[in-house]
Amino acid sequence: MQRELSFQVSPQVAANSEALKLFVAKKDGLAFSDIRHVEILKRSIDARQKNVKINLKVLVFVNEDFQEQKIELPEYKNVTNSEEVIIIGAGPAGLFAALRCIELGKRPIVIERGKDVRARRRDLKKLNIEHVVNEDSNYCFGEGGAGTYSDGKLYTRSKKRGDVKRILELLVGFGATSEILVEAHPHIGTNKLPAIIQDITKTIIEHGGEVLFNSRVVDILVKDQEISGVKLLDGQTISAKKVILATGHSARDIFTLLDRKNIKIEAKPFALGVRVEHPQSLIDRIQYHTDDRGEYLPPSSYSLVKQVNGRGVYSFCMCPGGIIAPCATSPGEIVTNGWSPSKRDQATANSGIVVEVRPEDFKKYGNSPLAAMYFQQEVEQTAWAAGGKTQTAPAQRVVDFSNGKTSSDLPVTSYKPGITSVELGSVLPDFIYKSLQKGFIEFGKSMKGYFTNEAVVHATESRTSSPVRIPRDPESLEHIQIKGLYPCGEGAGYAGGIVSAAIDGEKCAEKAVLALG
Structure with a gap:
């Protein structure tokens, strides 16, 4: 038998599984020996009173064995020969958009102006010690985007926008601690997040996707108000019918490019x-x-x-x-x-x-x-x-x-x-x-x-959120003028953190794939 309970306990009890079982037994009139396991579903701190308490929501297994459910990643397809979707930016929005494209059978090409995690660290050291700013590789630009080296906080108020639990479970599947599924204010940590980001990138590549680092987009190619591809700084042109624009909130060159091309954006x-x-x-x-x-x-x-x-x-x-x-x-x-x-x-x-x-x-x-x-x-x-x-x-x-x-x-x-x-x-x-x-x-x-x-x-x-909004149709999620362009995540004004950006990335990927048929 399983019973779901909610209550408050002291921090000491919350941290000790045997003490927690004893508390539950006394509270619910159960024999201690009948309680096989107490699984914590949600945990938060209540510090409003002098004695700090822990709020717990638990699932109690009474005369029933507990079997831990391992978080499994989706069955990602091999998309090597599939139709391509260009994704500009390898932050949370871009990477989760790429994963969703693969899951739905399309080949993502992720274009990132910055470097991979390991190479990026050297530029961060130069920034901290020598005060040298690399415009393409810094705390905002590079593999994983701004989130990689800026805390990994996962708390979001965006529950109306999408499935928060799905994003958290994907992060666990890629190596995050399962504690993020429990805590009211989940957090991975800047020391842990880079390895998770690397595993996501590896998965994209292993399943036929492509991730191009050190590749700055300098033009978005449009023909007859429809996307036809992008041009890179090195002169390379990549063609595609769908482009997900997931640059993050600091891509001033992209904002300037859109304005110069008369692709509508708005001050936000x-x-x-x-x-x-x-x-x-x-x-x-x-x-x-x-x-x-x-x-x-x-x-x-x-x-x-x-x-x-x-x-x-x-x-x-x-x-x-x-x-x-x-x-x-x-x-x-x-x-x-x-x-x-x-x-x-x-x-x-x-x-x-x-x-x-x-x-x-x-x-x-x-x-x-x-x-x-x-x-x-x-x-x-x-x-x-x-x-x-x-x-x-x-x-x-x-x-x-x-x-x-x-x-x-x-x-x-x-x-x-x-x-x-x-x-x-x-x-x-x-x-x-x-x-x-x-x-x-x-x-x-x-x-x-x-x-x-x-x-x-x-x-x-000063970089709390994007200073522009890139308007999109609320149904198709395409730009209101340019067919096949999907403004996405924080940079477009539709997210405010790792989880909400990842949710928006998935949504844009779903719409782009659906439109490709």
Whole structure:
């Protein structure tokens, strides 16, 4: 017999299978010996009270043996001789689109401007140590896209958009821990995700697909308002009737190309701000109400949102036990992001703290569909100049930031290129700066201890989402003008993270294959 139960337990009980069986036996009036197994289906933390509890949803096996169900990958077909679908970008949207094409019997050609995972690491080292930005190989571009080296968080609110469980199970099939099927806020970790991405790429190639690294698309070929293929930087032309455009949110050259070719795109509001870093021990004390979280609780996270001056100010991509990384995609700009290893065992916690950017904020660029992108770019370039024209980020202690005071010194930061003290009112647009100044004070009222000079603000957090939307038909998912072009994922404005991008990639692949017949 199987029984599904939901309840709260202490962290110690949740972490010990025998203690959990004893709890279930007492709670449900069962004999301990009758309980063969307690399978955890869902787990989350409730830290609202002084004593932190773990919410569990479990399946209890009473006088019935438990057999673990191994996650199996789909039966991928050999598509070597099948009709081809071009996919631009090897991030989550592109890779999952490719897998779905193979599953449905079509041959994907994935074109990625960046390098494979191993070669990409050398460019990231140069970026961190030597401040050298490779425009094609960085934290945003390369095998796996931005997600590969930026945390691997899998939490999504996109459940209405598609099958989240399917994506998580595919990731488990490719090597992720099955814990991601259980946790309320699943996370793989930047140290684990590259191997999973490599296995996905290997599967695509083994089943007849193609993955072209170091291959930048410089033209999208259109004839009579229909896709005919793409042209690469080396002059090579690849023909196909269907192109899935899965570039990610930082492919400014592609956005510019579309605008130049009069392929309709639209300026899209996004959010921009800073990345703030606290000692992880401080966040743990605030959230868990204790000086020592102990061995059973993970490093604590937070999620904050306030209305300030009529705008939303909120935390974004919070990384417990994590590191701040330089994520510029061109020389002459400063962009920050955060990531965590699987154990989230670094000494600091960081999060983007961002402010809503609206159409009226980038009106100085006129009616250009690239207006939001130009606004984003200008702030990043201003930060670069203020930091000394290297990847050194301009920074300020949090209380000093809200008081408009240049910090006399700065704490040690996880941001490897380093930071320099700058009054950030000279870097950020005035409405962003003033909203953040008050926002940090308001955050401190909700999280006592958050508003402290132990924390340091890094400029800028600017790649929260794409600054453009590429419009598509809601039914066919094709571009509203160009038949056979499928704008997809974060770069097109239809996703906001690994899982939602993967879901959108699958959807676009299904529509493209269906249209091919």
